[in-house]
Amino acid sequence: MKESAELLAFLLQTQTKLSRNSVKSLLTRGQVLVNDRMEKAYNFQLEPGFTVTIRREGAEQKAPFIGLSILHEDDDIIIINKDAGLLSIASEKENDVTAYRQLMAHVRTSDPRARIFVVHRLDRDTSGVMMFAKSEQIQQQLQNAWQETVLERSYIALVEGEVKRQEGKIESWLQESSTLKMYSSSRPNDGLHAITHYKKLQSNKQFSLLEVRLETGRKNQIRVHMQDIGHPIVGDKKYGSKSRVIPRLGLHARILAFTHPTIGKILRFEAQSPKSFFSPFR
Template identity: 50%
Template sequence: YIIVIDKGYGLLSMSTERIKTGTAYSILSDYVKSQNPENKLFIVHRLDRDTSGLMMFAKSKGIQEQLQHNWHNIVLERKYVAVVEGVMEQPEGMVRSYLTENAAFQVYSTDNPDEGQLAITRYKVLGGNSRFSLVELDLETGRKNQIRVHMHDLGHSIIGDRKYGAHGSPLGRVALHAVKLRFAHPVTRREMNFETPIPARFLSITSGANRINTAEK
């Protein structure tokens, strides 16, 4: 009924007007058709090109619609990890705003509920050093570019994310990874829990947290 993949960064979730092949969708579609030419594939949700991690597909139109229409009831937990610039002021917290988009496709926050869609992101600092912080992010809503905008709003843009204020790209990518996806199976109702490791480069660039914490104590 469903397929969950661990998408690599730099890989488009689906085709665009310019790029039709070599996407997560086209690669996986070729895979299911190699098993049976009648097999089809349907995208349930997307990850940005430079975001890696867990992504779900449906194997029928009916399952896709069921997942999308009941997304907030079916999905029990979605967590990401990111490396952000600087030292976070608070060890954990929440960002709440309304997200809207301008003509240049730039998403931004507003306090006016009539201008955008409600977006809520909870965050928790996992570690870091004097330059970067490793942050776990729990989505209560799933708006376009939500995490990227909210980290920018806090003054700690995700490294490599120049579109939303990052000053540099020390890893040569946007350091955002979908690390956990927990949901109720749309048919069996059984709880499904998928996790993927935090990228090793995220951990190496934020190393030194223990030394900082020890010094503070």
Template identity: 50%
Template sequence: MIPIRSNQPNNPNQPTPNPTDKQHMTTYQVEQDAELLAFLLETFQPQQSRSAIKRMLTHKQVYIDGAPVTQHNHPLKKGQTIGIINQKRAKQKTVLRQTNIPVLYEDDAILVIDKPAGMLTIAADDPKADTAYKQLTEYVKVQDRNNRIYIVHRLDRDTSGVMVFAKTPEVKEALQTNWQQSVTDRQYTAVVIGQVAKPQDTITSWLSQNKAMQIYSTPYDNGGKHAVTHYKLIQQNKQYSLLEVDLETGRKNQIRVHMQSIGHPVVGDSKYGGKDNALKRLGLHATTLAFAHPVTQQPLSFTSKVPKAFLNLTK
């Protein structure tokens, strides 16, 4: 959404939401009788689309004289005060009400989330499985039952962090076709077993998949996919190291396989040598994703905090 500018200061004589909401609210004065949706359309178009404006109501961003209103045809009277809670604050409320997945950003083209560990991106076999795709599909259909979302990329079930979904097939195709060119920063945080000797390094190899569907790394070109991983040591103790990992290429299981190849598998990664399960999850988190917006081409960057368990284990 495009940021909203307030036409006038908040009216201290009107009842208001709780103090936290008030800090995130801008206000407008009703100058003539009208219906609420018509007022919002006149105020915010063409900077915002009709569907984006309707989402303000769905997400309970709109207050009239301090009370939340969701009805499109709610009558307005001259002199009333319209308060709009900004999108970030509204998304925090929506997450609690509609989904277990924090929404970092949303507009008409994309939806960016902070995926929890232990959640599949999409079910491979069971259509009833509780996945990010299923929850987010239900989330967007609250706004309009015809809405859909589309998978752009995936995170492993036990990897948490930043993911982006498309809202139309055209946006999905645009993102996937230009993914390598559009993504300017793709950073992960990893907890690996043992003390990494080098404070920073680059791992280069070729990744192939065997008949058991397991990825393996070779230092020479054997016809596999070229993969480049950069890492920097953040902190470590005698048992574990916390790494900041930047992907130059994005291959399947790239970080997990590369960490195994240098003798420091990711904690909790039994598939690739990380039998230590001190975190009770995979020690991999998608911390930052920066890319060009598929429609506007404006640079976007999203960050998810490093899990506290990662920091505590490597102190």
């Protein structure tokens, strides 16, 4: 190509015989290669000299992934959309299929010495956008400057009850009990400082759908803070939920936007909100 453009815009301009939805499907199914690498991000920035190839046979069907799909991959990072129910990484007591193990196998198909590194985690029953690093150096770089690197990190949460305020801020200090359950303290500096912002999207007498933005990223932060305001996340028995209107935890990591650790560009990834989250409002 001869000039800079976002990948989706470039494909729409060049694939004139295809509808917009068909072009998006090419990306979703992993049929678009940029410089021989599969690329799924609509806003991936193409530069002069880049080669874009379309494989008419979908690569996604051949991928051995269980419970995840790759949204973006380059020499430094992998961005995935994780399904609810898939562990990010195995714990000492669990040895199930994990996102980490599958991605390690994925990178080693081209280089047996390749490794991946966990940058942040999503709870097993939380779905959505998640990032891994391809080297320890990139992992440390991202983790050490996480607050400055991440420009947007937002979730969709289905919670119990009618949230009265249109938007709000929850602030506390989080600690972990001997039973590995997080809880809030209102005393300053009594634990890890945690700040959560929320905005109401929909509500009725029984449930509310919230957009939740993290200012800090602590273990179980959203789940604890929703319980703190009397609106636990649907399906979250650990933190006070008594309903199960959907067959999963009502929490989804929808958007992750950040500055790329080496090229310095802003990348933004979005995982579509589960349709089941809207079912209580129909």
